[in-house]
Each structure stands twice: as C-alpha cells, then as structure tokens.
Amino acid sequence: MSNIYVPFKDRSEWNDVTPIEQDDGPNPVVPIAYTDKFRDTMNYFRAVLKNNEISERALALTDEVINLNAANYTAWYYRRDLKEEMEYTDAMTEENQKNYQVWYHRQAILEKSRDVGSELELVARIISEDSKNYHAWVHRQWVVKEFNLWSGELQYLDGLIKDDVRNNSAWNHRFFVISHLDPSLSDKTRLEEIKYAFTSINLAPNNESPWNYAKGVASAKGGSDAAYQALKEGAEALLKRAPVNPFGHYVLLDCCTRSGTNQDLERGIVLCDNLVKFDGIRKKYWEFRKQKLSKDLAH
Amino acid sequence: MHHRKGVDGDDFSTDTLRDQIKTEKSITQYYYVYRQKQPDLFRSLSLLRQQHISYCLKGLNGLSSSFDCLDASRPWLCYWILHSLDLLGHELDEDLKSRVTDFLGRRCQNENGGFGGGPGQLPHLAPTYASVLSLCIINTTDSLNIINRDKLRSFIISLKDPKSKGYRMHKDGEVDVRGAYTALAVASLLNIDDEQVTSGVDEYVQSCQTFEGGIGSFHGNEAHGGYAFCGLAALMLCKKTEKIDIDALSHWAVRRQMSYEGGFQGRTNKLVDACYSFWMGSMFPLIHACLACRDPELINPEIFGFLQWTPPNHYSASGRYDPSKQVTFTQAVHFEEESDPNDDNEDQYPELDGGWYFDETALQEYLLLCCQSATGGLFDKPGKSRDYYHTCYSLSGLSVSQHQYEKPSSVLGNESNLLRRTNPIINITVDKVESTLKHFGKSTL
Ligand SMILES: [Zn+2]
Numbered sequence: 001m002s003n004i005y006v007p008f009k010d011r012s013e014w015n016d017v018t019p020i021e022q023d024d025g026p027n028p029v030v031p032i033a034y035t036d037k038f039r040d041t042m043n044y045f046r047a048v049l050k051n052n053e054i055s056e057r058a059l060a061l062t063d064e065v066i067n068l069n070a071a072n073y074t075a076w077y078y079r080r081d082l083k084e085e086m087e088y089t090d091a092m093t094e095e096n097q098k099n100y101q102v103w104y105h106r107q108a109i110l111e112k113s114r115d116v117g118s119e120l121e122l123v124a125r126i127i128s129e130d131s132k133n134y135h136a137w138v139h140r141q142w143v144v145k146e147f148n149l150w151s152g153e154l155q156y157l158d159g160l161i162k163d164d165v166r167n168n169s170a171w172n173h174r175f176f177v178i179s180h181l182d183p184s185l186s187d188k189t190r191l192e193e194i195k196y197a198f199t200s201i202n203l204a205p206n207n208e209s210p211w212n213y214a215k216g217v218a219s220a221k222g223g224s225d226a227a228y229q230a231l232k233e234g235a236e237a238l239l240k241r242a243p244v245n246p247f248g249h250y251v252l253l254d255c256c257t258r259s260g261t262n263q264d265l266e267r268g269i270v271l272c273d274n275l276v277k278f279d280g281i282r283k284k285y286w287e288f289r290k291q292k293l294s295k296d297l298a299h
Numbered sequence: 300m301h302h303r304k305g306v307d308g309d310d311f312s313t314d315t316l317r318d319q320i321k322t323e324k325s326i327t328q329y330y331y332v333y334r335q336k337q338p339d340l341f342r343s344l345s346l347l348r349q350q351h352i353s354y355c356l357k358g359l360n361g362l363s364s365s366f367d368c369l370d371a372s373r374p375w376l377c378y379w380i381l382h383s384l385d386l387l388g389h390e391l392d393e394d395l396k397s398r399v400t401d402f403l404g405r406r407c408q409n410e411n412g413g414f415g416g417g418p419g420q421l422p423h424l425a426p427t428y429a430s431v432l433s434l435c436i437i438n439t440t441d442s443l444n445i446i447n448r449d450k451l452r453s454f455i456i457s458l459k460d461p462k463s464k465g466y467r468m469h470k471d472g473e474v475d476v477r478g479a480y481t482a483l484a485v486a487s488l489l490n491i492d493d494e495q496v497t498s499g500v501d502e503y504v505q506s507c508q509t510f511e512g513g514i515g516s517f518h519g520n521e522a523h524g525g526y527a528f529c530g531l532a533a534l535m536l537c538k539k540t541e542k543i544d545i546d547a548l549s550h551w552a553v554r555r556q557m558s559y560e561g562g563f564q565g566r567t568n569k570l571v572d573a574c575y576s577f578w579m580g581s582m583f584p585l586i587h588a589c590l591a592c593r594d595p596e597l598i599n600p601e602i603f604g605f606l607q608w609t610p611p612n613h614y615s616a617s618g619r620y621d622p623s624k625q626v627t628f629t630q631a632v633h634f635e636e637e638s639d640p641n642d643d644n645e646d647q648y649p650e651l652d653g654g655w656y657f658d659e660t661a662l663q664e665y666l667l668l669c670c671q672s673a674t675g676g677l678f679d680k681p682g683k684s685r686d687y688y689h690t691c692y693s694l695s696g697l698s699v700s701q702h703q704y705e706k707p708s709s710v711l712g713n714e715s716n717l718l719r720r721t722n723p724i725i726n727i728t729v730d731k732v733e734s735t736l737k738h739f740g741k742s743t744l
Contacts, residue, residue: 166315204309216510
C-alpha cells in the first residue's frame with residue numbers, strides 16, 4: 001500500500017458521496033487547524049455516518065479515521081456494527097496501548113466471537129513493554145474471568161514479581177486471582193500469602209506493594225485473627241532489623257487499632273508519635289490517628 | 300521548607316526504583332536552589348498568572364493541527380481552559396461566553412440528550428460532564444438554559460448498566476467509575492438527580508474499593524487516584540458515604556503523597572504527576588466530610604457547608620450531628636449514655652489544628668517550583684511538556700491546598716498566588732456552583 005495520501009475527491013469509488021463539513025458554527029471556540037488529510041477524511045466519515053452506510057469502503061474509511069485519531073469513539077462504535085475483526089484490532093492495540101477505545105473494542109468483539117485465541121499472550125506482550133499499563137491489566141482481568149483462564153496466572157505473576165518486586169499492578173492481580181481461587185479466604189490461604197509477601201518484604205523492606213498486599217490479605221472479608229497475628233509477628237521482626245521502617249509501623253498500628261485493648265491502644269499512640277517524627281509528610285494524619293486512639297482509650 | 304526524604308533506602312534495585320531515583324534527581328536541582336536561597340525565594344515564589352492566562356486564551360481561540368488527536372475531546376479542552384481561567388480570576392468577555400454557549404450547546408449537544416466530543420459525534424458521558432461544567436462556568440441565563448435537562452436525564456438513565464449498577468460511558472461503551480461520577484455530578488448540579496439516577500451507584504462504587512483501600516475502575520482493578528476521586532465523589536453525591544471503608548481509603552490516600560517530591564502519585568510505586576494534585580488532593584476535603592459524618596466529635600461538621608454539600612439525612616439541616624439517628628451507621632460512634640455530642644466537650648478531645656491530612660506546603664512547592672512553564676501552562680513533571688489537562692488539574696489542586704475551612708487560607712509564597720476556591724466535589728469554583736444550583740432550584744449538592 002502506498003503511503004501517499006490521495007484526496008477522496010480523486011478516488012473514483014467515492015464519486016457518489018458528497019462530503020459533509022463539520023458544523024462548528026460561525027465563530028467556534030477551541031477550533032483545531034486540522035491537517036487537510038484529517039479534514040478530508042472526517043468530511044467523508046460524516047457522510048457515511050449520515051447515510052448509515054454498511055460496506056467494505058465504509059470499513060476501510062473507519063480504519064483511516066482511527067489511524068488519524070484512535071480516540072474517535074464514534075468511529076470505533078460504528079466499526080463494531082460493521083464487522084467482527086480481530087486482526088485489525090491486534091495491530092491497533094499494539095500501537096495505541098493507552099487508549100480506552102481500542103481495549104474496550106477488543107472486549108466487545110471477544111464477547112461476541114467467544115474465541116479467546118491467544119489473547120493472554122498479546123496482553124502479556126504489552127505488559128512486558130509497559131509493566132503497569134492500567135488498561136492492559138484491566139483487560140487481562142476481564143479475559144481471565146470471562147473465559148475462566150485462571151490456571152496459569154499465579155505462575156505468570158511470579159515471573160513479573162521476580163522481575164520487579166515493586167510492580168504494584170502485579171500484586172493487585174495476585175489478589176484478584178487468590179480471591180477467586182479461595183473466595184472465602186481461609187486461614188491457610190491467608191497465612192501462605194502473608195508468608196509470600198514477607199519473602200519480598202525481606203528483599204526490600206521499603207517497598208510498599210507487598211506490605212499493602214499482606215495487610216489486604218489479613219483484613220479482607222472481616223479479617224482473620226490468625227492472619228493479623230502473622231502480620232504482627234512479621235512486622236515486629238522487621239522492625240527489630242529496621243526500627244524506623246514506616247510500613248512496619250503502619251501495619252502494627254492497624255493491628256493495635258483492631259485489637260482495641262488498652263495496652264494496644266497505648267502502643268498505637270507511641271507508634272503514631274514515631275510516625276509523626278519520621279513520616280513527616282503525613283504528620284497531620286498521624287496526629288489525627290493518635291487523637292482517635294486517645295479518644296477510644298478514654299472510653 | 301518541607302523536610303525532604305528520598306525514597307526507599309533499599310539496595311535491591313528494580314525498574315521501578317531506577318525510575319523513581321531518576322525522577323528525584325531531576326527535581327533535586329529545583330529544590331537545591333530553593334533551599335540555598337529560601338528566605339528570598341519564599342517571598343518571590345510566584346504563580347505565573349499572566350503567562351497561564353495567555354496560554355489558556357490562546358488555546359480557546361485556536362489550536363494547531365497537533366491537536367487532531369483531541370478532536371473527540373473538544374468539550375474537555377473548553378473545560379480545562381475555562382476552569383483554569385476562572386481559577387486564575389480572568390473574566391471572559393461576552394462575545395467569548397456566547398461563542399462557548401453556541402459551540403457546546405448548539406453544536407456538540409445531541410438532539411436526543413447528552414453531548415458529544417465534537418459536532419456530530421455520539422453523545423458520551425465524559426464530554427457531557429465537560430460541556431455541562433463549561434456551561435456552568437460561563438453561567439449566563441443562555442448557557443444554563445441551553446442544556447436540555449429532560450433529555451439529558453433520559454440519556455443518563457439509558458446508560459445505567461443493570462448488572463454492575465454502574466454507568467456506561469456511552470451506548471454499548473465501557474462501564475467504569477468515571478461513568479458513575481460524571482453522571483451524578485451533572486445530575487446533581489442540574490437538579491435532575493432523582494432516585495432513578497442515583498440508585499445502586501453506591502453498591503457499584505463499593506465493589507470497586509480494593510484491598511489497598513483505594514478505588515479502581517471496576518471490581519478487581521488496581522486502586523488509582525483518578526478513579527478513587529470519582530468513586531468517593533460519586534458516593535458523596537448519592538449520599539452514601541457510609542458505604543466506603545473510610546479508614547482504609549484515608550490510609551491509602553495519605554500514602555500517595557511523595558515524601559521527596561511533595562506532589563502526588565496516582566498508584567502505589569508509580570511516579571509523581573502534577574495532575575494528581577487535584578485527583579488525590581481534592582479527596583482530602585471529601586475524606587474530611589466522610590470522617591465528620593462518622594466522628595463529629597473529632598471533625599468539625601462545618602466541612603459540609605464548605606463543600607456546599609448536604610450530608611446523608613442522618614443529620615439535621617444545620618449540619619449538626621443528630622445522635623438519635625446514629626444507629627443507621629455501620630460504624631457509628633458510641634456515645635456515653637448521658638453525654639450529648641453537641642455539648643462543648645472540647646477540653647476532653649481537643650479539635651485538630653485544622654488543615655487537610657496532607658502536606659499543603661510540600662504540594663505547593665512541587666507545583667510552583669517544578670511544574671510551571673516559563674511561557675505559561677503547567678506540566679506533569681520536569682522534562683514533560685505543558686498541556687491544558689495538566690494546567691487545569693495542577694491549578695485545581697493548588698486551589699484545594701490553598702483554601703481551608705477552619706483557618707485562613709494557606710498560601711505558599713506571595714499572597715497574590717491565591718487562586719479562586721474550587722469546589723472539590725465538582726471542580727468548578729464555589730461561586731459557579733452556588734449560582735448554578737440556585738438557577739435550577741437547589742441550595743446544596
Ligand atoms: Zn498526569
């Protein structure tokens with residue numbers, strides 16, 4: 001295919017169509033000085049839309065529109081009516097990874113075709129280039145759930161977490177998978193997951209992701225005493241090595257708040273005092289937490 | 300100056316840590332100079348108001364072909380620019396007001412309700428939100444009356460997804476928290492937020508709160524600043540603040556402010572970005588309101604009036620807490636039998652110093668020192684180029700951090716840096732919220 005742009009009026013197959021200019025009004029705001037190519041293509045797209053034309057050439061035209069502006073959701077929507085088309089979307093996805101339309105379009109097509117093909121591999125390829133691409137992860141979760149493809153996920157995540165233990169999207173996905181595999185989150189699962197998180201915490205104790213993960217596993221679905229106990233022991237052991245680690249403090253503070261005994265409330269107050277000192281940017285918040293603990297203690 | 304603490308301290312290097320260190324280094328040069336000359340710089344630290352105004356006006360009157368890719372977001376361009384100008388205190392002339400009204404109201408508004416991303420485009424909730432807010436910023440009789448409220452209401456209801464109870468962004472489009480927020484924000488402003496519009500949204504948002512405490516776009520998705528703002532604001536607008544675990548959300552939110560940079564990140568272990576000055580920053584006044592619903596002894600309920608918001612009906616109209624209705628709260632505060640929470644018992648539990656639960660000074664330092672373009676406009680972080688989106692949300696975040704409800708404003712640098720006050724739930728200035736609500740027969744959100 002030639003890269004030279006041929007105006008639509010010089011394309012014989014479009015002879016029968018009268019282009020429609022954009023109705024911007026006499027004196028618009030935020031007018032864009034479109035390139036000639038953009039303006040010309042959109043004029044013909046408007047004509048096709050108006051006639052609600054369903055044809056090969058209309059499909060080819062939406063291709064040109066989307067190439068000029070992948071965020072044109074009207075063209076995507078129109079295209080969805082025209083054809084089910086995975087190959088096209090594959091190519092567009094790789095080029096427009098940060099675009100809502102292209103990802104949602106994949107979902108709509110998969111929903112209809114029910115042919116998941118090598119979808120997870122494509123998503124994995126994009127994640128390998130951009131490991132925290134939000135849309136790619138959203139899409140992965142949808143595919144895994146919709147097509148019941150849970151079995152390889154934990155292994156896939158182990159690799160990603162090994163590559164970058166700070167990849168929070170991977171930790172989030174792990175929680176998603178674990179919550180599916182054991183929806184009630186038994187103590188056994190919780191303890192295993194907390195142990196898994198602490199393996200990473202010990203590598204890099206200032207990495208927030210596994211801390212949030214461990215805390216999330218302990219507190220989900222009303223929380224579990226056994227899991228909180230494991231969390232507490234893990235945090236205490238870490239604080240022996242790294243006494244000013246803020247995450248160890250956060251976790252212990254939550255354990256103390258949850259327990260609610262006078263002794264733990266008093267300990268929580270000390271933890272808040274420490275955090276005011278070495279987590280200064282959040283000082284006002286720790287003062288608030290301290291105030292709340294003092295109030296509970298007085299009751 | 301805010302005491303700056305670099306990240307991590309762990310030796311174990313990965314891509315995330317390398318990117319973070321690179322960002323901190325790029326910012327050091329700004330803070331280093333600032334630290335050396337702080338007494339002078341502090342006074343001279345200035346918002347480049349005139350430059351920002353020129354940059355915005357230029358965009359309103361014409362954009363180059365490099366904006367082709369925003370052809371489906373023209374109402375957004377209007378909103379980002381008009382709101383920035385409003386915050387900066389620039390008054391539009393009548394001609395410009397009628398041009399905006401004509402463009403959005405007569406070209407982008409769909410005959411069946413809702414607004415498209417440009418003339419002739421499908422109606423979509425995101426440009427609908429941007430268009431309605433722009434028309435409220437213009438705030439003329441014409442600009443408000445041009446909105447077809449009946450059809451807009453039908454359009455909104457047509458997008459409700461019965462399965463998830465959230466909203467689709469457009470016909471057959473994606474369901475995510477942006478849909479719920481944009482639908483409720485315009486409905487509340489225009490006084491069309493009846494039961495049919497609001498019902499079920501609370502359950503949807505609740506399903507999006509993650510194990511980290513923040514909110515993702517859909518059940519299971521990672522907690523994210525933009526979606527978290529949308530979710531929390533949507534809950535406030537449908538008066539179901541008790542549906543969120545506010546302790547977990549607060550903890551997640553305070554963690555997003557970067558110890559070194561002073562600005563906010565949008566997700567755990569991501570980089571600072573000026574647009575989260577609003578998405579994250581504005582959550583703090585909202586969090587204050589949720590905490591005041593639960594702990595009226597600790598948080599002054601005047602926050603409700605400050606937000607132009609009426610709390611759930613467990614409260615009397617004055618915004619005072621009604622203890623007889625506390626049972627409706629899942630996590631109600633238990634008072635002593637004989638104590639009256641309206642009594643003056645401040646001695647026992649002193650009021651906090653005031654101020655939001657983030658470091659306003661550090662955020663303002665980041666925005667003013669690191670994110671202003673010398674020729675106008677603001678950007679994500681040093682090394683990035685300015686755009687209207689980051690200009691709007693940086694200035695909005697700056698406004699949130701400057702305005703307080705229990706003490707006078709907290710402005711870093713010259714007093715002339717003070718921006719107009721934005722309403723953190725809707726993100727147009729409070730004057731515009733007030734007159735819009737009045738126009739449509741309401742007094743608060
Ligand atoms: Zn940004």
